[in-house]
Amino acid sequence: MKEYSLNGIWKYRLNDDEKYRDIQVPSNWYLQGLDHSGRVFYKKQFEMSPEKDKEYYLVFKGVDYFCKVKLNDQLVGDHEGYFQEFSFPVTNILKDGENTLEVEVNSPRESVDIWPNEKYLIKGIFNHHDTRPGSWNPEHGQDMNTGGIWNDVLIAEKSKIYIDKIRVSPVLLEDGRARLDVEISLINNDFPQYTMIDLDISGIGFEQSSRISKRLFFPSGKHKAHIVKTIDSPRLWTTWDRGRPYLYDLKCRISGSEGKDLDDVSVRFGIRDIKIDDKWNWYLNGKRFFPRGTNIIPTQWLSEYNSDMIEKDIKLLKEGNVNAIRVHAHVNRQEFYDACDEAGILVWQDFALQWSYRETDDFAENAVEQVEDMIDQFYNHPSICVWCCHNEPSVNRNTLDPLLYKVAKAKDATRYIDIASDFAYHPYPGWYRSHYYEFHSLPGAPFVNEFGAQALPNV
Template structure:
């Protein structure tokens, strides 16, 4: 099997008769300086040496959105959808020597009488969302189009007998600890019916474990499916990084004819794990209850720029923030991102790219069914993916389209949880769209929450790259709205003070987001399993240089909310029941110190722990006490009744009004710090 890359410099033009200009492939055309919606005509000349006893496939790894493909003047096929890999058999058209490839790509702007309520493009957040260029504005909400040949193009030379699509591995965990693998190998036989031999090698990645399966199989002409079953006695299970190691296996499949000649070889990576979510939203990973400390992620608006360096940086920042699960929000990302999550031990909730409302025709439903099958087939082997979700925040489609997608996904993949829709009921926004963030005390949207948060301005160096100086201060609100800033929630719900400068506004905005996230997440986490089964904060990183709910901006500069997320998402977290930011001096003396709790999301028992409580005013330590915590059971929550001496110590040392800090350190018997947290309170 040989691969011939067609990546590199191509030619393009917008209209017939125009001169062709240079463009890089792969790329989204916007990133090449082409701010355009509609058709772009691509052209590529290439040379290749062919053999008569081989098959040749022209493969596209990602084109946004419609495309028509011609080779040497002949139409060879069409495709719709932005995320799929697709291919064409080109034996009869490909020349030995020079060839001309022409691709018409159409990424249209949907008409105003269709967009946004009757959309027909299955692109999710890439053509309608409140974090994209222009937000949801009727005139500007489809700006900066994502069209283009955004992923690689290649010619693949194969034997007449070869693998079609991707080998799929399903795993079943048995009660005795063994794992049974079902290996599905799709084969194309473009030759006469014959017997072949398959050789499978399964090996551990980073650990010693090797298995082989050899089997002779008779193939009919055309498409064939081979199912092989292998039982592993002591499998290494994939799990999240905070619970162990995300063990992965490599499967290498070789196809040979009976003379021993290699026909094809293919390798895939897979993991063995069991994920279950019941009808009360209780999560189980490998038989153990699991609490997702999640975030929503839209890492870029243009997938061609999301390279291995960006992915590695995001994974590092996610783990540093103690995130163990991500929701790929209303879009499908590139294979490399899911591979990175597999290797990092980060669980993935995967949305199908339907965002808000779509047309109600049979043609659209048929297209959506086909594309959700493509999604499941293409990303099936990633152990990190635990959920397929059919639509985000649907309206009328909730009762007409989503049940159909649910049935399709359920039939396609019985190993994962299928969520019919991520409804508004999962998405509470106290402190942003409603009321005050203290409402999180009542645990809105319990038991499972997969969106909550507040906007925050990015750092000053980032926002200065976003707009012109005269648009920044005083703010030109129409320009700010284009960059996704929401005026009404900022000032009329959150009541954030602008201050007297851009720097003050940024400080106040980031402080507000940080306080909201800390209060919300601590309230949710301390009610783990009793009332709350999992949370996904919205959102992690900006998909373009904008003002959104992210805790990390487009240039990967963290906001204050990132530091808070890192603290409140610690796998082991100590905290206190502090339900107010201000307290009267007399009230504090009467009530004393709030209750203490410890959350343990790990599978480890922590024994003989103690907590150090430090009271400060500025940098001055006013009091420092230690209290016994005792044992913290694995995967549980413990509340601690504080001793009277601590209450008296706090009371005696807060003698006047002002801002105080309470620092908490959870330590083991060797005085190693297990968890740290802190609170500020204003005494009035």
């Protein structure tokens, strides 16, 4: 697969009466000096020379929040959400020569009639939180909007038959071996045919490798294939304080009936087993594990969270003797989870629901789709050990959250699913009420995943 980046200087305007001005993509628009809530109209012109035997997709790796996309004056699709990678087929729209891409992005300010108790934007702490700009204030709590095309935009060139997604699910066996279920999602936009699938699995930074080859028949359309491989002496992923977080690379290559290479995709994964029992005892690779953790909200604008900032945060976490973190009421960018995989830091991953939302079927449908998107997108990260459906819910606790719990449980049976990170294990003696001395009585026991106490300001 080839990729053609569309990053760089784009044009934008706020309405039809304005002239277009320059703006950097990717970026949250606030970081480009645009303090705005609502619609922004982006435009990008680019040259392409598409090949006749290829398929082309317009790929967005992150747009906050609603977007509507046109290519050469034709509507190609729309999307809702801020963290998802998504794409649209554009093979029949892409021109040989100059092309014009138009993206209408809408990151609205919710009305004070519904904000904060009946929100509809699934943005978590980016739209409502006591540590974001404006805090809880009805007038200023949505200031400094996070909208924009905040991650990469590209054209992906693919064969008629290509790999859409790979999920690797490891199971540790009692005899010390590991069995991998490799689920390959494949798209065949060509005629029905036999396809050769070659899997190469190799250790990253250590000597261990294996290969599997399968010849399978795929009719036209979307398909899934499961390939199982047993690893005799697996190197296990673990936290940095207990050993080395071993990682594997899986390369999947497919070729057609005449031996022609069609596509190849690489994914990284780890082999580990995580269990949490009903008394909140944690077990990592069969041994009791004590998570020494903290919550993390590293930035208000994901486009600025670059490799240097991520590296600094990982370093600070390890220097603070932290082996587990909770990504608090938001979904971060892919590179952050890559860094946690490499560093050996466990992740409790919240869905982007923060406090109260509207009680409608339409909203529930949207939340269900987006929680599935989260699990699909970050499934292969061994650092992620928990999916949590909601942070501190109120009206939605017994209506929306049980639905999200069942959906998440069905989507991922390999991890612990927490229905909601609730006030029951969020002690704050000395912060909101009472006194920090109350920590002597172990508030929030048996497991605390959010806590705080009064502290001096950093002056």
